[in-house]
Amino acid sequence: MDRPPGLSVRVKLTLSYAGFLMVAGVLLLAAVWVFLNRVPHVGLLLMPGYQYAVARAFAPIAAVSLACLLVFGLVGGWFLAGRMLAPLTRITGATRLAATGSLAHRIQLPGSNDEFRELADSFDTMLARLEAHVAGQRRFAANASHELRTPLAISKTLLDVARTDPDCDTGEVIERLSAVNTRAIDLIEALLLLSRADQRSFTPEHVDLSLLAEEATETLLPLAEKHGVTVETGGDITPTTGSPALLLQLTTNLVHNAIVHNLPAQGTVRVTTEVRPRAVALTVENTGGRLTPQLVPTLTEPFQRGTERVHTDQAGVGLGLAIVKTITDAHDGTLTLTPRPTGGLRITVELPTPNPRSYERHTAVGRF
Template sequence: MDRASGLSVRARLALSYAGFLMLAGVLLLAAVWVFLLRYVPDRALMINGSVDAPHPGVFPVRSNLLRVFAPRAAAVFALLLAFGLAGGWVLAGRMLAPMSRIADAARLASAGSLSHRVRLPGRKDEFRELADAFDEMLARLEAHVAEQQRFAANASHELRTPLATSKALLDVARSDPRHDTAEVLDRLHAVNARAIDLTEALLLLSRAGQRSFTPEPVDLSLLAEEAVETLVPLADRHGVAVETVGEVAPTTGSPALLLQLTANLVHNAIVHNLPERGTVRVSTAVRPETVLLTVENTGEKVTAQTASTLTEPFQRGTERVHAAHAGVGLGLAIVRSIAQAHDGMLTLAPRSTGGLRVTVELPAV
């Protein structure tokens, strides 16, 4: 935005300081003048006069006093003005020095350097709070940009893989006409289905982040029961027992997105479980201001560091990549995005006996 040039903040502060100092000087000299005229005895001001006359020499002496007082008062005003301007300029410069550092950091950030920090020294005050808030904003922005860059690189890789596989299959079929066409078609169908699943997951992730939905009353306990009922056949194939417990947990949001959130959590808990006799426990709870959806599963032990990275897009353990039930790597990323779109929070914690405890906390009605 183009703006007309004006006085700098430092100049305005210096002028304000000098003006305040001049005003204080005027008030002080006025008080001195009033004191001389009203409270100094008349005899102290008299030079001429007789005893019979009340005070015949008072007015001439007061006139002389004004002629003596005025030049000295003007000199004091000039000194105060010079001292106020010089002192105000220096003090304003020292007070605004932190703002200069913050402005330099902002210019570097606008140029693309997000690693720079203000790191303002000294005790806590308004400028330090502003600098610390700016540093925190830069740190979050840098982490967000890095996450987006990783997401773009991983998404490009994930999308490139099925396309490259399809091209290789078509090249093989073209170079060898005697090759089994049915096998090529089956493999192309599987690769194409995975590419479609990945694309739909990316679209869902984008839609959840845009908050393009109308909030409606939702009961998380009903969504949990619906998701579990839908995924019972999958649990039976994996030999996993699923248990649903809890109380009515009313919240507001998109029923479709919250059902997707619940289904993703239950699906992950089923497929990433023990090879035999695994269990999944889905529960809901109500707190004074929030409602909770918790999904726990048995499985291999997961470190806290690994658990903290599972919500990033395409972050999967080695066993997840090569497993027959490997997903597209966006399940928990979608869950986190849906939770944030509903002003909620997603928490992952490893269980001491193995597996994960995933909790979604949403605002209560």
């Protein structure tokens, strides 16, 4: 935005200091003048032309005093304004560095806690979050490009083989192409869902997490039987507000993840809902291999999988828990991942509870 040039803040502060000092000087000299002319002085009053002599003597002294005050005010004001605005200069330099794309710089303003220090600390916090966000976006873009390139490269290889090898099994090539294409479609849909959840482009509605847990469990029951996993459900009615579609996707991802990443045989998945103070909780717990505390926090990052998970037939696209985290954040909730001592993982999603009266009105309308 183009704006006409103007005086700097330092010049304005300098002129303000000098002007205030000049006003104070004028008032002081006026007080002295009144004192000399109005207060009776014995002996001086007997001298003829006393007031005229005082005026001639006082005028040059007052002029010199005001000139000295002006110079002193300008010099001192310039120095004081520079000292006062030094933190702002550091903040401006950091802002310019950030504008060029350098987000690793921090102001780290020393001194006591004042307005400038609070501004600098807030700016440092913003830079740290922005740097982490940009790094995550770059990592996400790189991983997404890699994940999308893989099925495309496989499809190209299969097509080249079918084109150059007249004896190849066409049915097998078509089947493999269909599987690769399905994986690519699943990945793109997961990316779109992740983007929509991150933008919070939904209208909040009243939702019961316990009903969503039952629906997700019934949908994935054939998959659980295929893997030899027993699914147990239970808990309280857990009312909350949010997007029913996104929260169902969250629940489905958690249950699917718990079924697929389980013991090879006789695994267990427990899905429970619970009402807590000022929140409702959905917990999905499964048996499985032991997970290290260092690995667990990385599971919610996009395209992050355990080393043993990539080679299964249900490895997914690496966005299941990333979508869960994004949906949880979009609903102002908290996501907690805890490794079980005996193996497996416990995942808990806490969401805020709605206004009780509002929820009662909603359920009463729903009954009618």
